[in-house]
Amino acid sequence: MRDALLLLTASAVMVAGLWAWRRWHYPSFWLALGFPIVALSVRASWRRVALGCGLTKKRQRWWFTTVPGAIASTGLVKVRRRFQRVAVDTKPFMWLPLPTRHGWRVTLHTLEGQTPGDYADAAERLAHSWGVHAVRVSSPRPGRVVLMATMRDPLVTVAQLPASPELLKVTVGRLETGQPWVIDFRTVPHWLNAGATQSGKSNLANALIVGLAPQPVALVGFDLKGGVEFTPYSPRLSALATSRAESVGLLADLVGLMTDRMGLCRQAGARNIWQLPPAIRPVPLVVLIDELAELYLMADKSEKDEIAKTSTALLRVAQLGRAFGLYLFCCGQRIGSDLGPGVTALRAQCSGRICHRVNDPETATMTLGDLDPAALVSARAIASETPGVAIVASQDGQWYRARSFYVTEATAEHAAHTHAHLAPAWDEITAHLPESITA
Numbered sequence: 001m002r003d004a005l006l007l008l009t010a011s012a013v014m015v016a017g018l019w020a021w022r023r024w025h026y027p028s029f030w031l032a033l034g035f036p037i038v039a040l041s042v043r044a045s046w047r048r049v050a051l052g053c054g055l056t057k058k059r060q061r062w063w064f065t066t067v068p069g070a071i072a073s074t075g076l077v078k079v080r081r082r083f084q085r086v087a088v089d090t091k092p093f094m095w096l097p098l099p100t101r102h103g104w105r106v107t108l109h110t111l112e113g114q115t116p117g118d119y120a121d122a123a124e125r126l127a128h129s130w131g132v133h134a135v136r137v138s139s140p141r142p143g144r145v146v147l148m149a150t151m152r153d154p155l156v157t158v159a160q161l162p163a164s165p166e167l168l169k170v171t172v173g174r175l176e177t178g179q180p181w182v183i184d185f186r187t188v189p190h191w192l193n194a195g196a197t198q199s200g201k202s203n204l205a206n207a208l209i210v211g212l213a214p215q216p217v218a219l220v221g222f223d224l225k226g227g228v229e230f231t232p233y234s235p236r237l238s239a240l241a242t243s244r245a246e247s248v249g250l251l252a253d254l255v256g257l258m259t260d261r262m263g264l265c266r267q268a269g270a271r272n273i274w275q276l277p278p279a280i281r282p283v284p285l286v287v288l289i290d291e292l293a294e295l296y297l298m299a300d301k302s303e304k305d306e307i308a309k310t311s312t313a314l315l316r317v318a319q320l321g322r323a324f325g326l327y328l329f330c331c332g333q334r335i336g337s338d339l340g341p342g343v344t345a346l347r348a349q350c351s352g353r354i355c356h357r358v359n360d361p362e363t364a365t366m367t368l369g370d371l372d373p374a375a376l377v378s379a380r381a382i383a384s385e386t387p388g389v390a391i392v393a394s395q396d397g398q399w400y401r402a403r404s405f406y407v408t409e410a411t412a413e414h415a416a417h418t419h420a421h422l423a424p425a426w427d428e429i430t431a432h433l434p435e436s437i438t439a
């Protein structure tokens with residue numbers, strides 16, 4: 001019976017392999033030999049693995065068992081086989097593994113009382129048992145979990161940045177599942193991008209600039225590192241603030257712009273700018289902030305007022321900006337409550353979270369917040385040899401390991417110069433604002 005099942009499984013995985021080959025043109029070795037062997041060994045060892053990883057449940061079953069019987073004339077105890085109810089370990093039902101680009105995936109039926117969290121807790125144990133790089137858990141519907149195994153780290157090398165033709169949507173890298181890592185501002189309007197120095201934050205901002213530069217959007221920069229990061233991209237930026245004083249003015253403009261767009265939407269009976277007719281729809285605006293902490297740090301008390309204004313304005317943009325086409329991408333080495341209550345409130349508004357390599361667990365905790373604790377462990381494990389690798393809280397509500405495409409400053413600068421003619425002038429954008437705001 002067991003052999004027949006294995007034979008059936010082998011034939012099915014061969015068919016699955018052929019299908020995958022036709023679809024993705026797999027290397028024939030993995031298809032013809034590697035995957036069927038792996039799939040068979042996964043199926044064959046599932047009982048032991050599930051038992052070892054604590055994923056089985058005791059169930060009462062009718063079973064033939066051996067029980068001691070009468071004492072024979074030789075003095076030995078006779079044994080009898082009896083059909084009786086006993087508690088046996090039951091494993092979750094496993095479907096056939098299917099090949100994926102970087103390994104395989106398999107669907108399981110959860111046992112009563114189990115949740116996807118139980119499988120997520122066991123993911124590391126499963127990865128070690130199967131000898132794979134990582135196992136990720138998702139749950140497409142109640143009662144089912146999908147285990148996605150990656151054979152080796154797919155983030156060691158990632159390909160080149162592809163074109164991003166869709167408005168406000170940029171493919172910035174690759175997820176460890178092999179899928180593209182997409183930053184879609186219309187789905188997740190505000191993002192926090194944290195990481196220690198040399199962890200790849202600016203590289204990600206470069207990827208965004210290259211992706212957004214050919215699109216009909218206005219880009220606004222806040223570069224409190226004295227402008228060293230964003231000044232080379234100024235041809236494509238509609239406005240750039242490089243000091244605290246300039247930031248206060250630019251943020252006041254942004255708040256004014258938001259209020260103006262609110263009025264426009266109200267008059268047209270629209271809930272957001274996307275419901276306005278294209279002829280009167282204002283241009284969407286992506287605000288890139290490098291070194292967020294610089295906006296909040298206070299050298300002496302004289303800066304208190306400026307910081308309060310900055311903090312309030314930025315929070316208002318984060319709270320109300322989405323409907324009026326204002327999107328935030330905030331980068332920083334440390335984004336914590338020690339910078340003041342403004343940062344904590346801003347963080348709560350940013351549902352997109354990216355955590356590169358960090359130096360301390362608190363930064364990972366502050367960035368990834370209340371995500372699965374495994375995400376924090378993963379963030380802490382990012383090696384300094386792999387800049388650009390990050391933990392991303394994605395729009396599907398899950399977290400992923402991902403790596404941005406390598407985009408040099410020269411590439412971003414070239415994109416900024418090539419598409420400079422698409423940068424709307426700031427005076428044009430703010431033309432309707434009252435003098436008191438733009439002054």
Ligand SMILES: Nc1ncnc2c1ncn2[C@@H]1O[C@H](COP(=O)(O)OP(=O)(O)OP(=O)(O)O)[C@@H](O)[C@H]1O
Binds near residue numbers: 333
């Ligand atoms: N995705 C990537 N792939 C390969 N190399 C990368 C990647 N991202 C960054 N790097 C490398 O890491 C270096 C540091 O990256 P980056 O300047 O983006 O870090 P950072 O976090 O902005 O540092 P800082 O805070 O000091 O400005 C870059 O010079 C680049 O060579």
